[in-house]
Amino acid sequence: xxxxxxxxxxxxxxxxxxxxxxxxxxxxxxxxxxxxxxxxxxxxxxxxxxxxxxxxxxxxxxxxxxxxxxxxxxxxxxxxxxxxxxxxxxxxxxxxxxxxxxxxxxxxxxxxxxxxxxxxxxxxxxxxxxxxxxxxxxxxxxxxxxxxxxxxxxxxxxxxxxxxxxxxxxxxxxxxxxxxxxxxxxxxxxxxxxxxxxxxxxxxxxxxxxxxxxxxxxxxxxxxxxxxxxxxxxxxxxxxxxxxxxxxxxxxxxxxxxxxx
Numbered sequence: 001x002x003x004x005x006x007x008x009x010x011x012x013x014x015x016x017x018x019x020x021x022x023x024x025x026x027x028x029x030x031x032x033x034x035x036x037x038x039x040x041x042x043x044x045x046x047x048x049x050x051x052x053x054x055x056x057x058x059x060x061x062x063x064x065x066x067x068x069x070x071x072x073x074x075x076x077x078x079x080x081x082x083x084x085x086x087x088x089x090x091x092x093x094x095x096x097x098x099x100x101x102x103x104x105x106x107x108x109x110x111x112x113x114x115x116x117x118x119x120x121x122x123x124x125x126x127x128x129x130x131x132x133x134x135x136x137x138x139x140x141x142x143x144x145x146x147x148x149x150x151x152x153x154x155x156x157x158x159x160x161x162x163x164x165x166x167x168x169x170x171x172x173x174x175x176x177x178x179x180x181x182x183x184x185x186x187x188x189x190x191x192x193x194x195x196x197x198x199x200x201x202x203x204x205x206x207x208x209x210x211x212x213x214x215x216x217x218x219x220x221x222x223x224x225x226x227x228x229x230x231x232x233x234x235x236x237x238x239x240x241x242x243x244x245x246x247x248x249x250x251x252x253x254x255x256x257x258x259x260x261x
Contacts (some may be wrong), residue, residue: 001257005063007035007132007157007237012072015041017050024058026177029246033063035132035237039087040069040079048111054101055109065132066091067114070183084185087117092127112153115208116140116189121147131151132237135180137211138227139193145232155235156228160241166206167214172241174211179205190239213241222259236260 006023010016016037023032024072032054037047049260051064068074070083075081095111102108110129115121116136121144124131141156148154156251159176179203180186190200190208199205214224228236238256240249 001254002261003030003253003257004261005031005033005143005155005235005237007033007065010037010041011037011069011158017054020062024054024061027061029061031061031063031154032058032130033112034065035134036065036067036069038069038073038077039066039091040074040077040081044091045098047091048095048098051109051111052102056103056106060107060109062109063112063129064109065112065114067132068185070185072183085123088113088120089123089127092123110153112155116185117192118143118147125149125152130155130234133157135159135175135186135212136189137193138231139210140189140226141231141233143193153235154233155237156198156233157237157239158225158228159213159239159241160221160225160252160256161213161242162218162221162249162255164220166215169213170203170206170209172243173209173213173215174203175245176241177209191233218259221256225260 008014008016016034020032020034033148047066055062068088071081112130112132113120113124113128114134115124115131116133121131125148131148132155133144134142134157137154143247144154159173161172163169181200181204187200195208199208214221225236240252242249
């Protein structure tokens with residue numbers, strides 16, 4: 001279809017490293033990135049050496065996106081969620097010290113951070129290749145670029161629903177909204193950007209829905225995604241939402257590709 005990167009999450013179901021290996025082994029050109037691999041799911045040596053293992057045989061096509069995840073998901077794994085920025089900084093320190101015999105001619109895999117607030121964004125700027133924000137409006141992309149500067153990757157996620165009717169857009173998108181508006185990290189980030197508690201009450205007002213979900217005609221959707229690029233994003237990770245999330249939305253992605261690539 002022409003898309004440059006396939007992003008793999010792991011909050012529910014898929015293990016990010018194994019899923020990335022499957023896709024890398026079945027492709028020859030496309031980049032594969034974790035969006036994100038949970039730092040509580042593996043220790044720093046396992047994380048970076050897993051990324052190195054994927055990057056080495058597949059021609060530097062792998063990007064390691066990592067994040068602190070969220071309290072409920074971390075607690076479910078039996079871990080205690082700690083201060084996000086401090087925890088991530090310590091984790092990056094340990095990753096940098098992990099031993100590895102790198103094959104001659106192989107570059108280390110780039111690392112990007114799941115950053116929302118200014119402090120995590122500054123850490124992404126100072127210690128990684130860039131940031132992969134999730135569930136963010138365009139104003140966040142603008143702020144993120146101002147913090148990252150011009151030489152760091154900025155790749156926000158953007159949700160899409162292929163419909164011109166608001167009722168159908170909400171039908172497909174409300175599960176997405178309800179999932180993330182109850183998680184403190186996302187909610188606090190939107191509050192910091194000026195959104196009221198009333199608008200953020202799950203499944204969210206129409207205004208916040210329109211800010212984080214692109215819907216309408218195919219041209220409307222493409223224009224809404226382009227706003228992230230105009231605000232400073234290098235790349236937009238498109239997530240198509242449907243009422244049947246168990247089915248890959250390949251037809252929708254084919255329709256969208258010519259307008260966004």
